[in-house]
Amino acid sequence: MFTELNWPGFADLTLAALLFLCAAAFLAGAVDAMVGGGGLIQLPAILLVAPGGAAIHSLATSKVASIAGTGAAAWTYARKTPIDWRAAIPMAAVALLGSLGGAVFADALPSGVLNAVVLAALVVVGVYTWRRPDLGSVDAPRFARSAQLLAMLAGGAVIGFWDGIAGPGTGSFLVFLLVGLVGYAFLHASAAAKVVNVATNIGALVFFVPAGKVLWGLGIALAISNAAGSVLGAVVAARRGSGFVRRVFLTVLVGLLVSLGWKVAAAG
Secondary structure (H helix, E strand, O other): OOHHHOOOOOOOOOHHHHHHHHHHHHHHHHHHHHHOOOHHHHHHHHHHHOOOOOHHHHHHHHHHHHHHHHHHHHHHHHHHOOOOHHHHHHHHHHHHHHHHHHHHOOOOOOHHHHHHHHHHHHHHHHHHHHHOOOOOOOOOOOOOHHHHHHHHHHHHHHHHHHHHHOOOOHHHHHHHHHHHHHOOOHHHHHHHHHHHHHHHHHHHHHHHOOOOOOOHHHHHHHHHHHHHHHHHHHHHHHHHOHHHHHHHHHHHHHHHHHHHHHHHHHHO
């Protein structure tokens, strides 16, 4: 089905491998819709079944699937929980620009160093969230409106840049920024994070599509699966509330820590 893609490792893609990738994309969409971190599942799955392919193609194709998933999740959240659009849209705009910049430098930056920095950040985020059981249970704004928007813009730009480089945990970092710094409840943070995550995926694709890095056949198949999983994840999160989302958030952080810790140890 995908022999016309002309990319090493995908010319011989079997039906079993395609089904595996679609299942991984579905699970990634569900997890990502709730707390972020779906890239921890989806991108490694693509790399696993295509060991001969270039990582940049895996990343670009994964972004096609992710934008469908984040878009579906954002739409589902918008129907079920309030979203602060006046803050989310400007944050999304700067995150898009940050992601575009990250995509441009995706091949040039030292991923080993970046992985170590993000690993340390994840430890801090995890410990902070775990030691504060009431964090994110209700909306508790920590700043005046102007200062809150400034914090969201700055954080969105930095996290967007990381997403463009292919950094894992983008959605989780967005959720934590909105909960730990801004003062959102976990449920509302997840909803706003999906709006911003749509923009970071668009920003990366602005570079990847003209550069010819996307495998469209595979990307569309994974996009359908990811979007279906995202709708399910958003519905579950909206029904179960912030307490449930917090527990999933901590679980995903542990997974991210193990994955990045392995990469950093292997690089060392």
